[in-house]
Amino acid sequence: MKTRFSFGAAASALVVALLAFGAQLGLRHFVGEKTLLSPDAVLAISFGVEALGLLAAGFVASFFGGLRSREQFVSALLLVPIAFGILFLVKPPSFSYDRFYADKPEMLVWALFVGASAFLLGLWGASAGLLIGAGKKPDLAFAYEIGIARTHLRLTRQTALMLLWIGLSVPGALFGAGILTDWHAGARDLTLWHKVGACAGLGSLALLIGYWIRTRVLNARLLPGQAKRRPATLVMTFISIAGVAVGVWALTVVLSVMSGFEADLKQKIIGTNAHAMLLKFTDDFSDWKTVIPTVRAVPDVVGATPFILNEVIIANNKGSPSGAELKGIDVASVGTVSELPKQVIAGDLAWVETPQNIPMTAVAPHAGVSDQLSGDDYQEYLDSTFGRRRDHPEEGSASKIDPSALTKMPGICVGKEMSHSLRIWVGDVISVITPLGEMGPTGPIPRQKAFRVACILYSGMYEYDSKFAYIALTEAQSFFRMKDNIVGLEMKFRDVDQARGVGRKVVAALKGFPFRSKDWADLNRNLFSALKLEKLAMAIILTFIVLVACFNILSTLIMLVLEKTKEISILKAMGARDASVMKIFVIEGVTIGSIGTAIGLMMGLASCSFVQRFGLRLDSDVYYISYLPVLVDAGQFALVACVSVCLTYLATLYPAIKASRLSPVDGLRED
Amino acid sequence: MGEPIIGTQSISSAPALALLEARAVHKSYWLGQKEIHVLRGASFSLHAGEMASLVGPSGVGKSTFLHVIGTLDPATQGAVLFEGRDATAFSEEELARFRNETIGFVFQSHYLLPEFTALENAAMPALILRKPREEALAAAREVLQLVGLGHRIEHKPGELSGGEQQRVALARALVLRPRLLLADEPTGNLDEATGEGIHQLLTELNQKLGIAAIVVTHNQRLAERMPRRLRLHEGLVIDAA
Incomplete structure (x- = not known):
C-alpha cells in the first residue's frame, strides 16, 4: 500500500516539535532563573520535556496513518533552519561554558541536533501511535496478543517458574556469599532473616545445578530422537534474556561503584571542609563575633565556626621542610561544622589550645583506629612515628629544649601523612615558617615559630592528610599578625545538597555585599565535574552492552517472524489488524527485555551487596580508600531499567512493523 | 448485546443485491521480469446462502481467486463487491473487520495455533473481535458442538486426528457466524472417508446456518453434489451448472 505524502502530518509534526523546542528553551530560562535547582537538574528537566514533546510530534503524525517517516523527515529538515533562527534571536548561553554566548557554529550544531532528535524520537513516537492503531479506530486492548506472544516465548507457568528460579538463584547465591x-x-x-536468606540463596543455586546435572544425565540415557527438541528461537530467546541481563548487571555495578567513589570523596571533603564558607570581598572580617549569631539564626544552618587559612612551610628538627596549609580553628565550635574531632587518631584536638596538657611521654594511638587502619603499611607507619617517639624521644628534639619551655609551646595538629613524612608523633616539636614576615633590609624576612604536635588526624583523603595542619585561632591570629581578624566562617547546613540555596539565604540575612558564600561544590567544582563526566562516559560505554543485547533481541524476533509467517497470515485472514500483529512482537521483545532487565538488576543489587559485605580490598597507596566503595542508588537503578526497557522496545520495532506489513497470502501459499 | 449467537441471518433482506460479486477481476504476479497473468477478467456472483464448488486443474489459480474474493490479496484490476460495497476500496482497518466478521476461511492445512487448545483456536476470531473471553469461549464451545467435537475441546491440535483438526478449523471459521465461507481444498490432506465427512458437514452447515460457501476441490464426485458448480478455466470463471 502506497500512502501519499500528507502535508497535514508534516505540518502538525513540525508544530508540535517547535512547541517542544520552545518549551525546552523557556524552561531552561525560567527554571534556571527562578529556582534553586542545580544547573544539571534544570538541564535534565528541560531536555526531558523537549524529548517528550518530540515523541508527541511523531505520535501526532502517526494519526495521519502509518509511520509517516517521509513527513517526519521533511518536518525535521524544516525544523533545523527554524531552530537556528530562534537560537540566533534568543542568543542562548554557550552550552560548554555558560559565561559566553553561543556562537554561530555552536547554534548550528544545536539546530542540527534538534532536527536529528526530532526525526528519531518522532519515529519512536509514531511507532507508539501505530501500536494503538492511531488514525483509525484506536484499539488499546491486547488480550489475545499477549496470549499469542506467550506461546511464542513458551512462557507457560512451568517455564516462568523455571526462569524465576534461575533469575533468583544466581543473585541469591551472590547475596548469600556476601x-x-x-x-x-x-x-x-545480621538478623536471622539475613542468615535464612543467605542459606536459601546458596541452597537454591545448589539445587539448580543439581537439577541441571540430573537433566543432562537423563538426557544422555535417551535414545536418539527421544529427546525433546527445542526450536532455535527458544534458545535464542534465552540468549537474548541473558544478554540484556549481563548488560544491565554491568551497568548497575559500575555505576554503583562510581557513585560509591563519589559519595566517599564527598563525605571526606565535607567531613574536613564544612558545607560552605562565608567570605568577604574585603580583607576585614573583624566583626565576625557579631556575624556568627546572625548566621546561626538562619534556618537550616546547623553550625558556624571562624577560621584562618594560610600557606606555610613545616619542618621537623632535621630540617626537612614540607609545604602545608595552616588553619586556625576554634576548637569549641569546629566540631559543629566538620568531622575534625572524629578524625583524631592520637592525642587530643583540645590540646592545641591547652598545650601544657600534651604529655612528655609517647601517647599510644586511640583504640578503635586500628579497625579502620590496619595492615602492614599502618604498622610501618606506627613504627616510624610512634615507635620512634617511644624509643628515641630525643630525636623529636624534646631533649634539647628545657621542659618548662616545652609546655609553653603552642600545640599543632597534623595529618597522618604529614606525620609520616616528617616522622613526628604527639609531643614532638616542629617549626612552622611563614614567608609573611617583617621587612628587613633585604626584603621580607620569613618568620618562624616552634609548635608541639598535639594530635594526629586521619581524614582518608591523601591531599588533606598530607597538607593540612591545625592550630588554635588566637595562635594563628598572632602568628600571622592579624589582630582580631579572620579569613571567614565555615558553615554546616541541615542538608548538604541544599548548600547553594542556604548559602544564599545566609548572605541575604547579612544584607548581601560585602559577604559572599561558596559551597563545597563551588570549592571542588573541578573534581566533581570530572567525576560526573567520567560517570557519564562509563554509563554511555556500558549502555553499548545493552545496545548489543538489543541487537540480539532484534535477530531473535526476526527469526520468530520468519518462523511464524503462517501464523501471522492466518491471524490476518481471521481479521487481526496490523496493529495487533505489531503488538504481538513488541510484547515479545519487551518481555524478553524486561525479564533480562529484572534479572540484571537483581544481579547488580546482589553484586553490590556482596562487594559491600565481602569488602573488596583496594591498594590504598593508589586509591587512598582501602575498600571498594559501593553506593546503591535506587534512582540510578530505576534509570538503568528505564533505559534498558526503552532500548529493547526500540529493538522490537523493525521486526514488529515488518511482521505487521506481511500480506495474509504470504504464509498461505502451499509449498 | 441483543444479537443472537446462533440463528440464521435474514437471507431475503436484499434480494436484488448479490452477496458477493466479482467484476472482471484480473490478478497477475511478477516472477522476476516475467508477468504471470492468473486471473484474466473473472466475473461471477454468489447469493446469500448459496453453496458452490470450484474446480479446475492444479495451478489454474483457484487459490488465487479465493484469496482475491476473500480480500486477502488485492486484485490487479477489477472489483470485488460485497452486497454492492467495493471491498478493494476498504482501508486496512475496514478490511480486517470485514474478514473478521463476514468471511470464514478454511484451508487445505488447518493452520491451527499449535500451543492453543481446540477451544481457544476456535474462539480466536471472537477474541480478535475483542469479545470478552468468556463470551468468546462460549461461542467456540457451541460451534465445536456443531462440528461434532464437543468432547475434544481441551485438546491441542497435535493431539487431534487430521479430520478433527480440519473440523476445528471449520469451527474457527464459523464461530462469528460469517455470511460467507471460503474453503480452499478443505479435504485435500484427508483420506476419502474423512473428506466425505467434512463435505457432508459443510453441506449441513450451509443448510442449517444459511452461510454461503465456495468450496474448492479436486474431488469431482464431491463437486458434483454441490447445488452450483463453478470451474476456473484460463483465468475465467465458468458456471458449469
Whole structure:
C-alpha cells in the first residue's frame, strides 16, 4: 500500500516539535532563573520535556496513518533552519561554558541536533501511535496478543517458574556469599532473616545445578530422537534474556561503584571542609563575633565556626621542610561544622589550645583506629612515628629544649601523612615558617615559630592528610599578625545538597555585599565535574552492552517472524489488524527485555551487596580508600531499567512493523 | 448485546443485491521480469446462502481467486463487491473487520495455533473481535458442538486426528457466524472417508446456518453434489451448472 505524502502530518509534526523546542528553551530560562535547582537538574528537566514533546510530534503524525517517516523527515529538515533562527534571536548561553554566548557554529550544531532528535524520537513516537492503531479506530486492548506472544516465548507457568528460579538463584547465591563472609567475620548487624536468606540463596543455586546435572544425565540415557527438541528461537530467546541481563548487571555495578567513589570523596571533603564558607570581598572580617549569631539564626544552618587559612612551610628538627596549609580553628565550635574531632587518631584536638596538657611521654594511638587502619603499611607507619617517639624521644628534639619551655609551646595538629613524612608523633616539636614576615633590609624576612604536635588526624583523603595542619585561632591570629581578624566562617547546613540555596539565604540575612558564600561544590567544582563526566562516559560505554543485547533481541524476533509467517497470515485472514500483529512482537521483545532487565538488576543489587559485605580490598597507596566503595542508588537503578526497557522496545520495532506489513497470502501459499 | 449467537441471518433482506460479486477481476504476479497473468477478467456472483464448488486443474489459480474474493490479496484490476460495497476500496482497518466478521476461511492445512487448545483456536476470531473471553469461549464451545467435537475441546491440535483438526478449523471459521465461507481444498490432506465427512458437514452447515460457501476441490464426485458448480478455466470463471 502506497500512502501519499500528507502535508497535514508534516505540518502538525513540525508544530508540535517547535512547541517542544520552545518549551525546552523557556524552561531552561525560567527554571534556571527562578529556582534553586542545580544547573544539571534544570538541564535534565528541560531536555526531558523537549524529548517528550518530540515523541508527541511523531505520535501526532502517526494519526495521519502509518509511520509517516517521509513527513517526519521533511518536518525535521524544516525544523533545523527554524531552530537556528530562534537560537540566533534568543542568543542562548554557550552550552560548554555558560559565561559566553553561543556562537554561530555552536547554534548550528544545536539546530542540527534538534532536527536529528526530532526525526528519531518522532519515529519512536509514531511507532507508539501505530501500536494503538492511531488514525483509525484506536484499539488499546491486547488480550489475545499477549496470549499469542506467550506461546511464542513458551512462557507457560512451568517455564516462568523455571526462569524465576534461575533469575533468583544466581543473585541469591551472590547475596548469600556476601552474608556468609560477614557471618564468618562475626558481624553483629545480621538478623536471622539475613542468615535464612543467605542459606536459601546458596541452597537454591545448589539445587539448580543439581537439577541441571540430573537433566543432562537423563538426557544422555535417551535414545536418539527421544529427546525433546527445542526450536532455535527458544534458545535464542534465552540468549537474548541473558544478554540484556549481563548488560544491565554491568551497568548497575559500575555505576554503583562510581557513585560509591563519589559519595566517599564527598563525605571526606565535607567531613574536613564544612558545607560552605562565608567570605568577604574585603580583607576585614573583624566583626565576625557579631556575624556568627546572625548566621546561626538562619534556618537550616546547623553550625558556624571562624577560621584562618594560610600557606606555610613545616619542618621537623632535621630540617626537612614540607609545604602545608595552616588553619586556625576554634576548637569549641569546629566540631559543629566538620568531622575534625572524629578524625583524631592520637592525642587530643583540645590540646592545641591547652598545650601544657600534651604529655612528655609517647601517647599510644586511640583504640578503635586500628579497625579502620590496619595492615602492614599502618604498622610501618606506627613504627616510624610512634615507635620512634617511644624509643628515641630525643630525636623529636624534646631533649634539647628545657621542659618548662616545652609546655609553653603552642600545640599543632597534623595529618597522618604529614606525620609520616616528617616522622613526628604527639609531643614532638616542629617549626612552622611563614614567608609573611617583617621587612628587613633585604626584603621580607620569613618568620618562624616552634609548635608541639598535639594530635594526629586521619581524614582518608591523601591531599588533606598530607597538607593540612591545625592550630588554635588566637595562635594563628598572632602568628600571622592579624589582630582580631579572620579569613571567614565555615558553615554546616541541615542538608548538604541544599548548600547553594542556604548559602544564599545566609548572605541575604547579612544584607548581601560585602559577604559572599561558596559551597563545597563551588570549592571542588573541578573534581566533581570530572567525576560526573567520567560517570557519564562509563554509563554511555556500558549502555553499548545493552545496545548489543538489543541487537540480539532484534535477530531473535526476526527469526520468530520468519518462523511464524503462517501464523501471522492466518491471524490476518481471521481479521487481526496490523496493529495487533505489531503488538504481538513488541510484547515479545519487551518481555524478553524486561525479564533480562529484572534479572540484571537483581544481579547488580546482589553484586553490590556482596562487594559491600565481602569488602573488596583496594591498594590504598593508589586509591587512598582501602575498600571498594559501593553506593546503591535506587534512582540510578530505576534509570538503568528505564533505559534498558526503552532500548529493547526500540529493538522490537523493525521486526514488529515488518511482521505487521506481511500480506495474509504470504504464509498461505502451499509449498 | 441483543444479537443472537446462533440463528440464521435474514437471507431475503436484499434480494436484488448479490452477496458477493466479482467484476472482471484480473490478478497477475511478477516472477522476476516475467508477468504471470492468473486471473484474466473473472466475473461471477454468489447469493446469500448459496453453496458452490470450484474446480479446475492444479495451478489454474483457484487459490488465487479465493484469496482475491476473500480480500486477502488485492486484485490487479477489477472489483470485488460485497452486497454492492467495493471491498478493494476498504482501508486496512475496514478490511480486517470485514474478514473478521463476514468471511470464514478454511484451508487445505488447518493452520491451527499449535500451543492453543481446540477451544481457544476456535474462539480466536471472537477474541480478535475483542469479545470478552468468556463470551468468546462460549461461542467456540457451541460451534465445536456443531462440528461434532464437543468432547475434544481441551485438546491441542497435535493431539487431534487430521479430520478433527480440519473440523476445528471449520469451527474457527464459523464461530462469528460469517455470511460467507471460503474453503480452499478443505479435504485435500484427508483420506476419502474423512473428506466425505467434512463435505457432508459443510453441506449441513450451509443448510442449517444459511452461510454461503465456495468450496474448492479436486474431488469431482464431491463437486458434483454441490447445488452450483463453478470451474476456473484460463483465468475465467465458468458456471458449469
